[in-house]
Structure formats: C-alpha cells, structure tokens
Amino acid sequence: GQNIDQPTEMTATEGAIVQINCTYQTSGFNGLFWYQQHAGEAPTFLSYNVLDGLEEKGRFSSFLSRSKGYSYLLLKELQMKDSASYLCAVKDSNYQLIWGAGTKLIIKP
Amino acid sequence: IAGITQAPTSQILAAGRRMTLRCTQDMRHNAMYWYRQDLGLGLRLIHYSNTAGTTGKGEVPDGYSVSRANTDDFPLTLASAVPSQTSVYFCASSDGNGRGTDTQYFGPGTRLTVL
Numbered sequence: 001g002q003n004i005d006q007p008t009e010m011t012a013t014e015g016a017i018v019q020i021n022c023t024y025q026t027s028g029f030n031g032l033f034w035y036q037q038h039a040g041e042a043p044t045f046l047s048y049n050v051l052d053g054l055e056e057k058g059r060f061s062s063f064l065s066r067s068k069g070y071s072y073l074l075l076k077e078l079q080m081k082d083s084a085s086y087l088c089a090v091k092d093s094n095y096q097l098i099w100g101a102g103t104k105l106i107i108k109p
Numbered sequence: 110i111a112g113i114t115q116a117p118t119s120q121i122l123a124a125g126r127r128m129t130l131r132c133t134q135d136m137r138h139n140a141m142y143w144y145r146q147d148l149g150l151g152l153r154l155i156h157y158s159n160t161a162g163t164t165g166k167g168e169v170p171d172g173y174s175v176s177r178a179n180t181d182d183f184p185l186t187l188a189s190a191v192p193s194q195t196s197v198y199f200c201a202s203s204d205g206n207g208r209g210t211d212t213q214y215f216g217p218g219t220r221l222t223v224l
Contacts, residue, residue, distance in 0.1 A: 021176070023157060031210055033212070033213075041217070042150070042199060042216060042217050042218055043199070044215070045212050045213070045214065048210060048212065087151070089151075094169075096157075096167065097152075097154070097213065098151070099151030099152040099153070100134050101149055101150055101151045102151065
C-alpha cells in the first residue's frame with residue numbers, strides 16, 4: 001500500500017527554526033508537495049520538489065531525497081502565524097496526490 | 110477573482126437524503142478534484158476530472174457521484190447520505206490536466222454532518 005508518514009504534532013518557539021519530516025512509500029513518484037493549513041481553512045500550497053536537493057523560498061525551505069523516500073520542510077524565524085498544520089503529499093504513478101495526515105505545529109512565545 | 114468557491118459552507122443532513130455540494134472555479138483550470146478530510150487522516154481523493162466532459166474515480170468513490178458539464182463547475186452528489194460521510198469536503202483545481210507538476214488550489218471547504 002501507499003503510505004505517507006509525518007509526526008502528528010510539534011512544538012517550537014517563536015523566532016526559532018523547526019524541521020518537519022515526511023517519509024513516503026508510494027507506487028511511483030512524480031513530485032512531492034508541502035501545503036499549509038490553518039485550522040478551519042483550506043490547504044494552501046507552499047512548495048514542490050521533484051529533484052533531490054533543497055528548494056528555498058523565503059523563510060521556508062523544502063528538501064527531497066528520492067532514494068530515501070524522505071523530505072523535510074524547514075521553517076526559519078518562526079512567527080506566531082506559522083501555527084498551522086503542514087501537509088506532505090506525493091504524486092504517485094497515476095498522478096494522484098497521496099496525502100499524509102499532517103503535522104500540527106504549535107508556536108509558543 | 111474569487112478562485113474556487115464552494116457551497117454550502119456547512120450543512121446538517123438526515124441520513125438517506127440526497128445532497129449536492131457545489132464547486133465553481135473562475136481560473137479556467139482544466140482539472141478539478143473532490144477530497145474529504147477526516148480527523149487523523151490525510152486528504153482522500155473521491156473523484157476527479159482532468160478536463161471538461163471526463164471524470165474518474167479516486168481512492169474513496171463509493172456513495173458519491175460527480176459530473177463535469179463545463180470547465181467551471183464540478184458538483185459532488187451524495188445519492189443517499191450515511192453517517193460515515195460526515196466530513197469536511199474540499200474541492201480543488203489545477204491548471205494542467207492532472208499530470209506533471211501542476212499545483213492544486215483548494216476551495217474553502219464544506220463541513221457536512223450526516224445524522
């Protein structure tokens with residue numbers, strides 16, 4: 001079966017750095033996506049990786065290792081507004097997105 | 110530009126009733142999707158449409174039907190609602206045909222409770 005694993009919940013301090021890990025086992029791989037979802041709202045797109053390496057976009061970076069079936073999302077200079085769930089999703093061989101259950105990130109002052 | 114709109118925002122429905130969730134996008138995206146999101150689970154694909162006039166089944170299609178008569182609209186119908194269909198339903202769209210790197214953009218969701 002196909003599987004995406006992420007930690008259920010993480011806590012970090014305002015101004016700090018946090019890394020959210022995602023491991024995946026899917027039938028085929030056509031890219032990995034990270035989305036942010038605030039409570040009661042829709043998911044919003046953060047990043048996309050299809051090649052190994054690091055993609056940087058402002059305070060957020062995303063890393064991919066296809067050989068290890070592993071990705072992480074790195075959030076720097078944490079702000080209270082970063083409190084949200086972060087969803088990892090992989091596009092499989094049928095080009096359908098397989099979603100992890102999400103990591104709830106709690107930011108403390 | 111509204112992006113993707115969904116209606117209703119929330120609904121309480123008696124089991125056995127028929128219900129259509131509406132989804133409209135104004136971005137002229139080719140592909141559209143319906144997901145359900147349940148606590149502790151990832152988003153699960155119900156049905157999708159890569160282009161107007163075509164539809165396909167996702168991971169959890171049973172009890173749901175869709176149609177794609179035009180580019181903008183992608184309604185989801187529950188023919189006879191059951192309590193296990195209580196969930197938050199998200200509609201999404203993407204610019205491509207569902208393949209490749211196209212990014213999915215989500216509507217605000219419909220919270221459905223079936224009693």
